Amino acid sequence: MVATVEPLTAPVEPDEALRRIAFLLERERAGTYRVEAFRKAVVTVRETPAEELHSRHEAGSLQDLAGIGKSTAAVVSEALDGDLPAYLESLQGKAKPLAKGGADLFAQLKGDCHSHSNWSDGGSPIEEMVLTAVELGHEWLVLTDHSPQLRVANGLTAERLTKQLAIIDAVNASLGGQFRLLKGIEVDILDDGALDQTDAMLAKLDFVTASVHSKLKMNRAPMTKRMVTAASNPRVNVLGHCTGRLIEGSRGTRPQSDFDARAVFEACAEHDTAVEINSRPERRDPPDELITLAMEIGCLFAIDSDAHAPGQLEMKAYGCERAEQLGIDPDRIITTWDVDRLVEWSADHA
Incomplete structure (x- = not known):
């Protein structure tokens, strides 16, 4: 059975938060550039050791990683703090059924x-x-x-x-x-x-x-x-x-x-x-x-x-x-x- 995905709740892993944001942006037909920023950030997060992610988060240097910008760094930081990232929460709140019928x-x-x-x-x-x-x-x-x-x-x-x-x-x-x-x-x-x-x-x-x-x-x-x-x-x-x-x-x-x-x-x-x-x-x-x-x-x-x-x-x-x-x-x-x-x-x- 095909269905809509259940919203994520805290705590959430940084890569999963980034994946879901990309999914929701694609679902609403957002611009390719915005989507790619989050898809690339998923790869970077998965390739970076957890210890390094935490230390960079504490030092405020996540954006020094290739593929991590201001918006994606904020998502990673909030997820590492055990919170549901605000941008993800906003997108999930706005997500509605794509069609009225069927x-x-x-x-x-x-x-x-x-x-x-x-x-x-x-x-x-x-x-x-x-x-x-x-x-x-x-x-x-x-x-x-x-x-x-x-x-x-x-x-x-x-x-x-x-x-x-x-x-x-x-x-x-x-x-x-x-x-x-x-x-x-x-x-x-x-x-x-x-x-x-x-x-x-x-x-x-x-x-x-x-x-x-x-x-x-x-x-x-x-x-x-x-x-x-x-x-x-x-x-x-x-x-x-x-x-x-x-x-x-x-x-x-x-x-x-x-x-x-x-x-x-x-x-x-x-x-x-x-x-x-x-x-x-x-x-x-x-x-x-x-x-x-x-x-x-x-x-x-x-x-x-x-x-x-x-x-x-x-x-x-x-x-x-x-x-x-x-x-x-x-x-x-x-x-x-x-x-x-x-x-x-x-x-x-x-």
Whole structure:
């Protein structure tokens, strides 16, 4: 069951106070610079011996440590004094449910099919994404860093992806079966509908989300053919943010791509490819009328966060609010499935 995290209370370790502040800032979509200050401070605190932290606190020299500034030093000092840091207390006091509705559906979610780490364009290591997912009550998470063509997002070559898969094995071994990190990718859909990774490499993965990231203004007929081809590919499990639109945010706005949605969703239904309900507020993709069309056609859905930071994993609340309003049967949402059912369904595609 996915849930919100319980507020921290005093006493709290300095690194945990800094982690939670970063999480809450990411959750409210604060600026990257502010978040990074706290994430970097976590690393510094963990690498500094406890005795040195205490002595620097007493001497007032915490800010002499690399990665510790005025605000982060204050958090460390208050935590070392046994108090709940004032900044953390303030953020926790302001934290409210992200969405007004969809709570019942949100509670039924068990995982997330779309997440990124700092291996591509995410902001945190794999281990931090996993730890936060566990804290949020996830049972599983698919790691879907980008594929090679998306160089602006540091997409993974086959060689880098191979190295990542070994790390995922190590993470799962350390978790003792209490949580499952699935091997995945957000693979680019190329101009002709082919996938931006070798078939041999895709065969090593548990899960594939396929998305269009280039030539979003392609004419209707070729864009439709492109998306139908990808949705029909047996390696593809989820069609990601299908319209490519942006409706708000720092990147500005972008209209949705032009394609025959009925043809695309019929291909999804025929080949058992789920349609993603991308929960990022700047995307809300697809729009309600297309979700309704996909429902009528008989598609499965995946309510995903598309998280690029740990604090964004909770954004699935926005997708749940929309799905509940539109009346989607929870059993048609693959992110409500347990990991065994999900993996069995995914394996049936290949």
